[in-house]
Amino acid sequence: MSKVEPRTLRGFRDYLPAKMIPRQRMIESIERTFQRFGFAPLMTPALEYLEILTGKYGDEGDQLLYRFKDNGGRDVGLRYDLTVPLARVVAQYPGEITLPFRRYQIAPVWRAENPARGRFREFMQCDADIVGSKDMAADAELVQLGCELLEGLGVERFKVRVNHRKILSGLMARLGITSREAESGILRTIDKLPKIGEAETMKLLRADNGLEEGSIAKVFEFLRIAGTSTEVLAGLEKIFEEGSIGRQGVTELREVFSILEAAELSSAVDIDLSIARGLSYYTGTIYETFLTDLAGYGSVMSGGRYDELVGVFRGESVPAVGISLGIDRLLEGLVELKLLKEARAVAPVLVTVFGADTAGYAARIARWIRAAGVGCELYPAYAKMKKQFTRANDMGQRWVVIAGSDEMAKGQAAVKDMQLGQQELVAIEQLGQYLADRVNAV
C-alpha cells in the first residue's frame, strides 16, 4: 500500500488528550448545569433532509450549509445549528412532547465558513431551549442559565448583551424601511458601530444603505441611548409611540430585566442596541455574550426568541426561546487567556512495573486501587524506575506506587507523593483507602 498523507480537513480539528480532557470536563459541567435547571436531553441526527434546513438561516446561512446527495440520491445537509432540528422534533412528535418543553442538546454542528481565530467548520454547541412559552419568564430564565453556565466553567469576566428584534423593527418603521434587504443592510452597518466608530458608521449608512440625513439622525438618536438598562429602556420609550412595535419590544425587555434584577443577576447583563444577529428566525429578545478580556473575539454564547420557527414545520406557531454556548470557541478563548490548564493524564496514580516477576503483583495492586474508585494507570512496559517516574512527572500524575520485589515480599507498596516529594510504605490492603483519602482531598 502506498503511504497516505495524514491530514485533517480545513476547519476541522483533532482534539488530542491535552485539550480533550479539559474539554470533556467543561461538557460535564455544562450538562450538570442544564440538568440542574430541569432541561431534558435530546439527540437528533447529524444529517437532515436538506429542505428541513434551507431557508431558516437567511441567505448567508443557506450558503454555508454542507449539502450533498446521499448514497440513495436524497438531498441532505449536515445540521447548521441545534435549533432548527429542535423545531422539527417539536412539530413531528406533538403527542409525545408536553409543552412547555425544556430540552438541552450538546452536539456538533457544521458550517462551511472560512475558518479564522475561534471559528471552525465543525464545532460543538450546547443548547438549551424552552418551547411553548411566550412569556418573558422563559427569556429571563435562559439568560440566568447562560450566566451560570459560564460561571460554572470558571469564567467570571463576561457580558451578556441583550437586544430585541421588535425594537430594531420599531427603528426600521421610524425610518420607513420596509424591505428585508434594506433592513438587514442597515442592521449590518449598525452592528459595526463598536468596531469602526460613529463617523464611519454614518458614512456607511449614507453610502452603502442610502439613508438620508434625517434618517441617519434618527439612527443615532437611537444608538446614542446609553447607560444602565433602566436608562436605556426609558430612553427607548421616549422614541417609540405607545402601541408601536418598538414599544412592545421595550415592554418585553423591561420585563426581562425586572426579573433579572429581582433574581440579583443583572450585573452581567447589558442592553446593547447594536446587537442584530444574522440568523433570520429570531423574533424577540436576542443575546450575544463576549469575554471581557478578549475584545474582538467572537460571541461565545448567544441565542434569542424565535416564535415563528416551529410553525414552519407545524402550521400553527409555537413560541420558543433558546441559548447556545459554543464550547470550542470558548475553549480556544480560555487557552488564549491562559485560563485553561491542560491536563495530560486522566488517572492521578501510576503503578510501576519492573519486570515479569513483579508484573502480577503490580496488576493486583492496580486492581485494588481502582476498586477504591481511584483512577490508576499501570505502566504498560517493563522499564527502569527513572523512566517511569519521569513519565508520571510529565503526565502530571501526583502519586507513584512502587511495586517492586522488596515490596512484594512484604505485601506492601511504596507510595510517593510527587508534589511533596515524600514516600511511605503502605500495606496493600490499605492502599485503596490510603490513596482515596489523598486523591479526594485535592
Added chain:
RNA sequence: GUGGAUGUAGCUCAGUUGGUUAGAGCGCUAGACUGUGGCUCUGGAGGUCGCGGGUUCGAGCCCCGUCAUCCACCCCA
C-alpha cells in the same frame, strides 16, 4: 469569497547580494546517578527547506502554480 502576509528539525525561529556537508534554543533520547521525577553536566537521534514546475553551471533564497496557516473585510458559536 476578497485583499495582505507567512510556510526551514516535534515547537519557536536564524539562515548574510543564489555558491560545497542547512544552524540555534527548547523538546526528545542515552548516560553521569546499578530502586526514585523536577535542577545541572555530557553525548546522540531528528530536516524530501509545505508541495509541483521553471530560471540557473548551481535554488532554502529568484519566477509561476498549488496547498496550508495567520491578519483584515464578511459573518458568527
